[in-house]
Amino acid sequence: MALSLPDQTTTSQPAFPSESNESEPNNEQRKTNNEELAAHVLAGLTRQPRALSSMYFYDAVGSELFQQIMALPEYYPTRTEFGLLTRHRAAMAAALTSADGQPLHLLELGAGDGLKTKILLRELLAAGTDFTYAPVDISPTAVEGLAESLRTELPTLRVQPLVAEYTAALAGLRGQPGRKAVLFLGSNIGNFPPEARQQFLAALAAQLGPDDRLLFGFDLRKDPRQIRAAYDDAQGVTAAFNLNLLTRLNRELQADFDLAAWEHFADYDPLTGAMRSFLVSRRAQQVRIGALGRSFDFAAWEAIHTENSYKFTLPQIEQLAAAAGLRVLTAFQDEQQWFADVMLAPVP
Template sequence: MTQRAAMKHARHPDLQPEFAESSDGTSERVRFHDNHPTPTDVRAEVLAGLGQPNKRLPPKLFYDQAGSRLFDAITELPEYYPTRTEIGILRAYGGAMADRLGRGCVLVELGSGSSLKIQTLLAALEPQVYIPVDISRDHLLESAHALAARFPLLAIRAVCADYSASFQLPLEPDWPRLAAFFPGSSIGNFDPEDARRFLERVARLLGPGGRLLIGVDLRKDPALLNAAYNDVQGVTAAFNLNLLTRINRELEGNFDLDAFAHRAFFNDARSRIEMHLVSLAEQRVRVSGQDFTFREGETIHTENSYKYGVADFQSLARDAGFEAEQVWTDVADLFSVQCLRVSDVT
């Protein structure tokens, strides 16, 4: 399929553009497209996760209002290197990244990253159109209007969709080739096989020759990793335990937060940080009318964050239909931003 045909095919008859309301004059440059993503069924996911022999909950449930604020605080902690390190790489090499992606392209951002990250890239790249994709409608619109005010010549097509699944983009047949930006080492939250499937979907979205700029956290001294997820101020612990607060509030749970503790550690064999909530005693918990028993020391597995060697990640990307083009890292090799190109034959 040609790029023009692929773009036409990507249109969705039910994807109706709307001008997003704003009082600052940005409405004419910000269009909102709602793919009507299916809301997370929190009750079903929590009950299913707690009912497994090895209890686990999906990390997307972290991000209620309080959880989002706590994560923002985590990114400012002295122990938590990924955010500031990635921003430093973008600032240092933004021009070279723009050369790879192609100035004047159509840039798709998968998920709402740091405003500093996307502003740094937009300034260097000067895309013809910017398409942020996020499942949170309010956050998406707020961010889109803020960027429209910051970049008065930028056309923005905000898409409300779940980027971890297949979704549609509001493309025009005369637009240039697509490029995508996936910052923040979010790829590390996928198990490797799920990461490969996700990258395959991105490759199909971009089409042959399309480029992806992606943040990838690197393997490093386990002491640095363990410190990053066990900060001395206890913010990450509060972030993890807030998941139980959310369950108590939304699902009539009766978790005693003092009966659980945060545990995070680097699993060297699987090259990942694991986050758990550990039961400090034998206990019974009720959620939405169902009872769940915990042994002392039993855990709820709440998150993984995989760390890659550069060659290992490029091998994964190759299996998903990408070719590695260039890698940028900080001087300490803590973090990488990688440019991948969709193979001509996918």
């Protein structure tokens, strides 16, 4: 594919530390962000099939809607992973910590609201671990909300929050002193299509030394109906989350998407493990995107692919790790085998 999409671009997003006084992006940053979004939308809507990255779901409204999704009865991943972290927190914290007491740099990619991570952070603090927590997320509101809640809930924690795209966040990793550990929870890894997933893991592994660790969440294959329901809930919150992407384009790129003419569609393929979401045009229509100075024609029932959420098997996870020069130390699983939090290390 021309784009390493549908879900994760490899373009870097300008990063700004949210510890600075700038709680909001300034005009220059906003302009650059909009230019990147405009370039992405142009590429995504001129290719066939049309696709936009799920990375752009997470404006302030999108991040808020995702918090609502995590609490939905159908959305089993968050509850299941929360249970895993609660049950295995001591073993996980011990595996992340270096036996010789080196300081730990704990990077979290796509941290979101950090609800589950706080279980581990509390455990590490209670064990007296010398560590810095560096949550990274593309969503400024998610990073600011997390940093604010940590200041109140865990005031002694050293935090280095960053608003950045994954790949940009990896750049500074190699130079960190001591042990490095990378958290990638919530099965965010499933957003990458297979080739980009492998490339991403190889790029990440290249930043690590033999003593470093990774803790990745993987959503496992299960009843296809259960998976599909998690991405098409009865209350329509996931539909609102998907459609919010069009609202964002209307606002940030002066587009004129008529939201009533689009609908959310989600489908799971049990052969490939691909859970995919689409925005489907309910009628033939033309949409103008002011920032691009052009219009796009959509046929009736034409789809824009907006998200992948791949599901995995344990042998597949082992293969993925091995191809990136990593090995599985422990796969923490719930009793129903719905989800796995997998501790990985570089092959010595």
